[in-house]
Amino acid sequence: xxxxxxFDHLILLLGAAFLVTPVLVAFMTSTHTAADIHMNGLSLMPxxxxxxxxxxxxxxxxxxxxxVTGARMLMNSTILGLGFAVGKIVLSxxxxxxxxxxxxxxxxxxxxxxxxxxxxxxxxxxxxxxQVMSDLHLLNTYTGLIVPLLASATGTFYFRQFFKSVPxxxxxxxxxxxxxxxxxxxxxxxxxxxxxxxxxxxxMFVYGWNQYLWPMLMTTExxxxxxxxxxxxxxxxxxxxxxxxxNEAFALAxxxxxxxxxxxxxxxxxxxKGLTESDK
Amino acid sequence: xxxxxxxxxxxxxxAGGVRAVSDVTLHVGDGEFxxxxxxxGCGKSTLLRMVAxxxxxxxxxxxxGGRVVNRLDPAERDIAMVFQNYALYPHMSVRENMAYGLKNxxxxxxxxxxxxxxxxxxxxxGPYLDRKPRALSGGQRQRVAMGRAVVRQPAAxxxxxxxxxxxxxxxxxxxxxxxxxQKRLGTTALYVTHDQLEAMTLADRLVVLNxxxxxxxxxxxxxxxxxxxxxxxxxxxAPAMSLLDAHxxxxxxxxxxxxxxxxxxxxxxxTLGLRAEDLxxxxxxxxxxxxVDYIEELGAxxxxxxxxxxxALCIALPPGVxxxxxxxxxxxxxxxxxxxxxxxxxxxxRTSAQSGAxx
Numbered sequence: 070x071x072x073x074x075x076f077d078h079l080i081l082l083l084g085a086a087f088l089v090t091p092v093l094v095a096f097m098t099s100t101h102t103a104a105d106i107h108m109n110g111l112s113l114m115p116x117x118x119x120x121x122x123x124x125x126x127x128x129x130x131x132x133x134x135x136x137v138t139g140a141r142m143l144m145n146s147t148i149l150g151l152g153f154a155v156g157k158i159v160l161s162x163x164x165x166x167x168x169x170x171x172x173x174x175x176x177x178x179x180x181x182x183x184x185x186x187x188x189x190x191x192x193x194x195x196x197x198x199x200q201v202m203s204d205l206h207l208l209n210t211y212t213g214l215i216v217p218l219l220a221s222a223t224g225t226f227y228f229r230q231f232f233k234s235v236p237x238x239x240x241x242x243x244x245x246x247x248x249x250x251x252x253x254x255x256x257x258x259x260x261x262x263x264x265x266x267x268x269x270x271x272x273m274f275v276y277g278w279n280q281y282l283w284p285m286l287m288t289t290e291x292x293x294x295x296x297x298x299x300x301x302x303x304x305x306x307x308x309x310x311x312x313x314x315x316n317e318a319f320a321l322a323x324x325x326x327x328x329x330x331x332x333x334x335x336x337x338x339x340x341x342k343g344l345t346e347s348d349k
Numbered sequence: 350x351x352x353x354x355x356x357x358x359x360x361x362x363x364a365g366g367v368r369a370v371s372d373v374t375l376h377v378g379d380g381e382f383x384x385x386x387x388x389x390g391c392g393k394s395t396l397l398r399m400v401a402x403x404x405x406x407x408x409x410x411x412x413x414g415g416r417v418v419n420r421l422d423p424a425e426r427d428i429a430m431v432f433q434n435y436a437l438y439p440h441m442s443v444r445e446n447m448a449y450g451l452k453n454x455x456x457x458x459x460x461x462x463x464x465x466x467x468x469x470x471x472x473x474x475g476p477y478l479d480r481k482p483r484a485l486s487g488g489q490r491q492r493v494a495m496g497r498a499v500v501r502q503p504a505a506x507x508x509x510x511x512x513x514x515x516x517x518x519x520x521x522x523x524x525x526x527x528x529x530x531q532k533r534l535g536t537t538a539l540y541v542t543h544d545q546l547e548a549m550t551l552a553d554r555l556v557v558l559n560x561x562x563x564x565x566x567x568x569x570x571x572x573x574x575x576x577x578x579x580x581x582x583x584x585x586x587a588p589a590m591s592l593l594d595a596h597x598x599x600x601x602x603x604x605x606x607x608x609x610x611x612x613x614x615x616x617x618x619x620t621l622g623l624r625a626e627d628l629x630x631x632x633x634x635x636x637x638x639x640x641v642d643y644i645e646e647l648g649a650x651x652x653x654x655x656x657x658x659x660x661a662l663c664i665a666l667p668p669g670v671x672x673x674x675x676x677x678x679x680x681x682x683x684x685x686x687x688x689x690x691x692x693x694x695x696x697x698x699r700t701s702a703q704s705g706a707x708x
Contacts (some may be wrong), residue, residue: 229624241403246450246497247424251611256449 087255092326099123099319106315118316126320137291139299139321146278146295147328152215153277154270157344161224161269162262166254168225169232170240180229187222191283199286209290218283224269275329289290296325352379352414352427352504352537354400357504361395361561367396372409377505380535382528386548387558388584391632393541394509396558400539401430401507414504424453429498430507431513435490437482437497443469444478447496461500468496471530488519495530506531508540524550545585546620550574557581580694582622583685589650590686591662595621603683605637605658610682614696622686625652625665628678636679641665641672 094111095344100115101109126139167173168180198217206214211239243253281297288294294302350413354377361370364443370392377383385393398404400411402423411418418426429450444465451461456525469475472492482490491511496512498506511527528551533539542548548555554683557572557580576582582590593604596618604621615679639655639662650665655676664678687696 236434236436237482238432238434239438241401241423242430242432242436242438242497243449244403244424245401245428245430248449252453257438257440264438 077107092323095319096323099316099323101316103312103314103316105159107312122316122320123324126317126324137294137299138254139296139324141292142294142296142299143324143328145284145293146297146325148211148333149214149280149284149295150274150278150328151278152211153218154273155210156215156219157224157273158266158269160219161221162228162266164225165228165232166258168229169249170253176188180225183222183225185222191218195282195286202287209288209293211293212288214284214293215277217282218277221273224273227265227269228262235261264339267339271333271336274332276331279326296321300325353377353412354537354539355410355412355503356396356400356649357410357412359396359399359411360407361392361399361404362407367465370562371564372401373561374409375556375563375566377537377539380537382531382538382540382551382553383539383556384542384548385555385556385558386542387564389543391558392561393543393558395561396454397507397539397541398639400426400505401428402426427504428507429501429503429505430509431491431494431498431511433510435482435494435514436469437490437493438555439482442479443485443493443496446482446493449501450497450501455483458680464500465496467704468499470497471533472496485524486521487515491515492526497528499530499534502536504537506536506538506540508538508542511540511543512544520547546587549585555585557584559561559584561615575695576622576686577695579620579622579688582688586624588625588663588665590622590624591660592688593621593623593657593660593662594690595619602687607637607678609637610685612687612696614687618690619696620688620690620693621652622688623662623680624684624686625663625701627680628662628664630664630666630670631677631679633677636677639676639678641674641676644672 083334094113097115098112099122100119101112102118105116106112127143128138128140128275130138158315164183168176202208202213202217205213209218239257240253247257280295281301284293285298286296300318356373356546358376358378359373360368373392373396375383380640383384385396387393395404397449399406399414402418402421407418412430413426422505423430423479438449441449447465447468448461453462458495465478469478472495474489474492474496477485477489477493482493485493491514494511501659509528512523515523524547527540540548540551542551552569554566555569556566559580565572567575567583569576572581576585577589579592582636583592595604595609597603597612597614597616599616600611601603602610602612602619602621609621637657639653639657641653641656645654646668647653650667653664653666653672653676655662655664664676666672688694689696
């Protein structure tokens with residue numbers, strides 16, 4: 070076995086520092102006042118205004134309507150992230166199940182059609198999707214925000230590959246045990262896919278959480294503001310001689326980072342557990 | 350419950366015209382242990398899977414317990430299957446694995462518990478009931494797979510090469526367990542294997558398959574002592590029966606210029622089958638000359654492989670006998686097997702034993 074030496078640690082430490090420093094700077098800077106930041110630039114030392122800044126961004130009503138708070142934005146982002154992740158997993162698992170286990174005509178052709186859409190970025194279909202949602206009067210609703218993006222080629226592809234790796238005998242044993250298609254899916258495939266679901270959940274939650282363009286198009290009401298838009302709107306305030314609230318923007322950015330980090334930490338554990346206890 | 354299994358004129362045709370199984374007819378009595386044996390690709394697994402309902406039946410009819418099951422789902426056929434790779438549900442404990450099929454049949458909870466407990470006790474799985482399959486050894490997993498079949502109390506057990514994934518020693522002991530279990534439960538069993546030894550030791554009756562067709566059906570000893578064709582002769586028994594080109598001349602079977610036995614057949618070519626243990630050494634000048642090629646020492650006996658006029662022949666000899674480079678061997682006339690040189694079918698008219706012409 071390779072023995073770790075000092076030099077190995079040095080490389081790891083440098084790599085970690087490279088990734089962590091910007092986050093640290095953002096956090097430290099957010100604890101200073103806006104004027105302070107404007108005069109002295111970014112800071113690596115903690116300032117004395119952390120608590121009030123975070124309290125302010127979470128509770129202060131902002132925007133034109135004076136309705137939207139940081140907590141509200143946090144909630145909206147969470148709804149979007151969770152909705153995307155859960156919806157995409159459910160939908161793509163069912164699609165992959167149909168593609169792998171049901172013999173119907175053109176299954177391969179359909180799969181490749183779905184797969185090809187992987188090549189198309191969201192922006193390509195953003196206008197038609199908007200049109201559809203507008204016609205259905207779903208603008209400014211959570212449904213309109215979430216549903217159009219649920220179909221996931223990536224998820225379908227991953228689940229398809231996973232289902233194909235499940236031994237056929239398992240299906241046959243289940244058939245002899247009297248499990249129909251629904252039973253087999255719920256009792257056998259879903260529990261076996263746990264690690265796959267965790268992996269897809271991480272990817273899709275972060276994907277949904279980071280959406281910026283889509284919520285901006287689909288919602289005009291401020292109560293649907295997500296954190297990503299909140300950060301942007303703080304920095305846009307250049308009224309007269311007012312200094313932008315850098316500290317608040319940094320605080321929001323730090324807050325925006327926490328849920329994805331939590332999701333990764335929680336599910337990664339499950340993910341690694343699944344990999345090491347591989348059973349098939 | 351009567352659990353006869355009858356397979357009549359069953360065929361399996363795949364798209365593209367491949368005939369995996371053609372026109373197999375077999376009647377399995379209640380409680381009988383039938384082994385389907387043959388080389389890979391002979392259609393034995395396909396036949397079993399048709400009985401299980403995992404493959405469509407292209408032609409013919411399969412009935413279990415007097416009920417035609419052609420159109421029934423596997424779950425409705427009242428069978429239980431044991432797979433080669435066990436096919437245990439990896440995320441369920443041993444107990445859940447065994448109970449799953451019963452749960453799907455909406456059996457009352459306490460009855461499920463009772464059956465699982467009984468099967469676990471029978472298979473000595475008690476201490477492992479709450480473990481996951483991955484925490485079990487190969488033999489234990491195989492036992493769980495059998496337990497899953499046993500709790501169902503089906504009309505028939507179907508085994509698809511259940512011992513192939515185990516090491517040699519475990520295979521022998523599991524073989525015994527399967528046999529004992531089946532006798533104790535008295536459940537009809539259909540067992541697929543490519544291992545002729547497994548087939549011989551387990552079966553009440555053997556079904557030897559070749560190229561999708563039944564070559565011979567019979568008890569292990571019957572198949573061993575009276576193989577119906579050269580295929581069966583070379584497949585059943587280890588070492589394999591030596592098959593040599595010989596001919597009949599004036600009512601005598603001739604090999605290498607020596608008359609071996611009287612036979613009531615017209616002159617012409619025949620295939621002569623000789624089992625290694627039926628051959629013995631005779632004095633020089635008598636019998637056929639065997640050019641020794643190589644020797645396999647098995648401890649209890651030694652197998653001498655040699656050539657008779659360029660044709661391979663194997664003879665089993667007791668250990669410790671000095672071996673000259675050329676052996677003279679002979680066999681009792683009633684121990685000869687004669688097959689048609691072209692079709693490979695056994696001649697039903699036996700060599701005349703009364704000739705007494707010992708080689």
